[in-house]
Amino acid sequence: MDSDYCPPREPLVILHEDAEVLLVDKPAGLLSVPGKGPQLADCLLSRIQAAFPDALLVHRLDRDTSGVMIFALTPHAQRHLGLQFEKRMTQKTYVARVWGVPPEKTGTVDLPLIVDWPNRPRQMVDHENGKPAQTDWRMLKTDGQTSRMRLQPRTGRSHQLRVHMLSLGHPILGDPFYATGPARDFPRLMLHSEELRFKHPQGGRSVKVRAKAPF
Numbered sequence: 348m349d350s351d352y353c354p355p356r357e358p359l360v361i362l363h364e365d366a367e368v369l370l371v372d373k374p375a376g377l378l379s380v381p382g383k384g385p386q387l388a389d390c391l392l393s394r395i396q397a398a399f400p401d402a403l404l405v406h407r408l409d410r411d412t413s414g415v416m417i418f419a420l421t422p423h424a425q426r427h428l429g430l431q432f433e434k435r436m437t438q439k440t441y442v443a444r445v446w447g448v449p450p451e452k453t454g455t456v457d458l459p460l461i462v463d464w465p466n467r468p469r470q471m472v473d474h475e476n477g478k479p480a481q482t483d484w485r486m487l488k489t490d491g492q493t494s495r496m497r498l499q500p501r502t503g504r505s506h507q508l509r510v511h512m513l514s515l516g517h518p519i520l521g522d523p524f525y526a527t528g529p530a531r532d533f534p535r536l537m538l539h540s541e542e543l544r545f546k547h548p549q550g551g552r553s554v555k556v557r558a559k560a561p562f
Contacts, residue, residue: 354378354389359398362415363556367424367548369399372558373416375535379407391416406432409506411523414441414540415558419548427548432503438544441498441508442487442560444537445517446530448494453485456511460504469524470506472514480504482511493520497541508538537562 353376360372371391373379378390395402395418402418403425419425431437459477463469471477481501488495494517498508512519518526521533539560547554 352378352382352387352389359394360558362558363554365549367420368428369395369402369418369420370543370556371395371416371418373408373413373540375411375413375539375561378410379416380404392418405429406503408540409509409536409538411521411536412441412538412540413535413558413561415543415556416540417543417545417556421548424548428545431545435501435503436546438542439500439503439540440542441500442539442541443496443498443508443512444520444562445494445496445512446492446520446526447517448489448491449484449486449496449515449517451486454483454515456480456482456484456514458511458514460507460510462505468505470504470510472510478502478504480507480511482508484512484515509536535562 355374355376357374362372363370373391380392381388381390392404401420405417405419405428408416419428458472460470460480461473461477463471483499485497486494487497500507509519509522509525513525518530520530520537521535541560542557544555
């Protein structure tokens with residue numbers, strides 16, 4: 348898969364910038380941080396640091412996920428935001444398109460996750476050894492074959508939303524790891540980080556930043 352890495356060339360989309368934080372709309376197909384090897388060096392962090400040399404990493408999005416991502420512009424902001432993510436004080440809202448139609452309109456998935464070592468970076472449900480993971484979901488609309496969902500993770504496990512939707516029987520469209528058959532046959536992973544709420548490192552006021560889903 349590494350040899351297929353062709354990151355998009357579109358310019359940075361800045362959603363919010365001040366003295367402490369920078370929020371951007373990450374395009375799908377671009378790594379958040381460098382991968383192993385020179386062919387995976389191009390990433391959002393390196394592009395951000397080319398324009399904002401002081402920018403520091405706070406969290407990541409999967410390569411194939413688009414949407415709101417926050418960077419710190421000072422060490423103080425990085426520590427402050429890092430603690431918010433660690434203590435689950437931030438609120439993240441995603442939009443996804445999934446295969447099929449859930450029988451309910453809303454629900455919560457509470458399934459522990461662990462890396463599937465022989466098939467990494469895939470993750471899997473493991474009730475004995477997995478780390479706790481919870482996702483609140485709501486169906487927004489459906490065309491009868493696919494559904495648009497709002498997803499709010501309470502935890503931040505790797506591939507959490509992707510595995511949790513799969514566990515419901517509704518894989519996210521275009522998912523190269525978890526979707527099969529017609530559900531996989533889409534031009535991109537239909538998962539977008541639509542909104543991030545956090546406390547501003549300077550003064551602690553609540554800030555909400557949004558980026559509309561491109562699908």
